[in-house]
Amino acid sequence: MQFIWAIFGFACLAFAILGIVLPLVPTVPFLLLAAFFFARSSNKLHDWLVSHPIFGPPIGDWRLRGAVRTNAKRLATLSIGIVFLFSLVVGLKTIVLVIQAIILVCVLIFIWTRPSL
Numbered sequence: 001m002q003f004i005w006a007i008f009g010f011a012c013l014a015f016a017i018l019g020i021v022l023p024l025v026p027t028v029p030f031l032l033l034a035a036f037f038f039a040r041s042s043n044k045l046h047d048w049l050v051s052h053p054i055f056g057p058p059i060g061d062w063r064l065r066g067a068v069r070t071n072a073k074r075l076a077t078l079s080i081g082i083v084f085l086f087s088l089v090v091g092l093k094t095i096v097l098v099i100q101a102i103i104l105v106c107v108l109i110f111i112w113t114r115p116s117l
Contacts, residue, residue: 002041009037028058035059067115080104
């Protein structure tokens with residue numbers, strides 16, 4: 001079973017890395033899932049992830065305070081805005097734009113109501 005947990009952990013880590021460059025792919029939730037899976041598969045992998053200079057701080061911020069760094073909030077807001085503008089330019093159907101707007105506003109509300117660092 002530890003092997004399966006490790007596979008899930010690496011998959012989540014891969015999605016988190018994609019989330020750094022792709023808008024609307026969340027980075028921190030996938031990092032949190034990776035930490036969860038690694039904790040069940042290998043202490044070494046878990047310790048590596050939470051002490052990593054890039055991936056570790058967001059995990060620690062969330063675990064200790066449920067907080068999201070202000071620059072991450074701004075970047076998320078910017079990427080969400082760009083994606084929605086792209087959807088407008090592409091000319092998606094109105095119903096799709098409405099659904100997308102509702103979901104994106106909910107995501108932004110969630111992000112901006114978390115404590116900031």
